Amino acid sequence: MSDDPTRAGPEAMRELVRDYVSALHTTYLDHVRHLPPAERAGLPLVSAPKVTVIAAASRRLHLVATLDTLPPLRGPEVAFDDDYLGVHWTLRFYDPSVLPELGLLSEDTPAEVRRVLGVTDTAYHLTVDVGGGLGAHHAQHSGVALANLHTKTARDLDRVRRALPGQQNSVDELGVCVRAGLDRAAALLVGDLTSGRVVLGSRASAEQSLDALMQDISTQDVTR
Known part of the structure; x- marks a missing residue:
């Protein structure tokens, strides 16, 4: 495997992304496992019956965790299934060779990428620097930050519902x-x-x- 992720072949790059997503999700789940059961069950990466993480390559790499249902794989599309602590997720890959619209975007913004993918209900949307952002340390940092954000948001929304x-x-x-x-x-x-x-x-x-x-x-x- 090349020491430079930007020069890795497709299979090696997919494994790098898979390892990153796995590290992010396992860190997230470890971070929230000691929350009260009902509070933990309300978090999107815990409660959703099906989470699909889309790795969408435009100018940047976008990782979009969606709760929407995606159609079955077709043609050259690739997917991996992983789980941790009873929580399952599927990682799917899209680039301009699979979804040409990704290569035609005038603006590589999260909103535009989600529009091309057709997803609306997301648990997270991260943009990752392929040149240096796919390491385990970065993934763990993102997992903790995401867990804290989801926990705070859930608590805030509960307070709003009561008010x-x-x-x-x-x-x-x-x-x-x-x-x-x-x-x-x-x-x-x-x-x-x-x-x-x-x-x-x-x-x-x-x-x-x-x-x-x-x-x-x-x-x-x-x-x-």
Whole structure:
């Protein structure tokens, strides 16, 4: 195997990506295994009956974990199945030779890559530097960060549901927006959930919108 991942052959590169995803998922699952059972079961990489991680090669390597159902393999498509602690995931590979639209993107953004893939419900979307970002240490760091983010998001959404008991559907939709990185949709939902008290700029991330909603709920609790 070449010491330079960017010069590795297709089979070696797929094994590098498989090892990276496995390290990320095992680190994530180890990090959350001591949470209360019900809280752990609410995390997307634990609770989903089927997780498919798509390795999509455009200008950069995108790793998209989706809860959507994908069609069966066809032609030259390749997939691996792995599991840890009873949690299963499938890793599938797409590049311009399999999905030509990936080579035609004018912008290599997460939203554009998800559009080409046709996925909407995601547990995570990472962009990885093939030249140096596929090591085990980087994967473990990403796994811990992702576990912390998912745990915080789940706890925040539970608090929002308790504070806004009549807005269950909108809160669930906000959770999907945060997972999928739908920034503008999240900002609009937070505006609706706060009756216009919170107005977010066009650059606000979905996570920042949720944080602003939490701050608004805290403020409302103090003034009651």
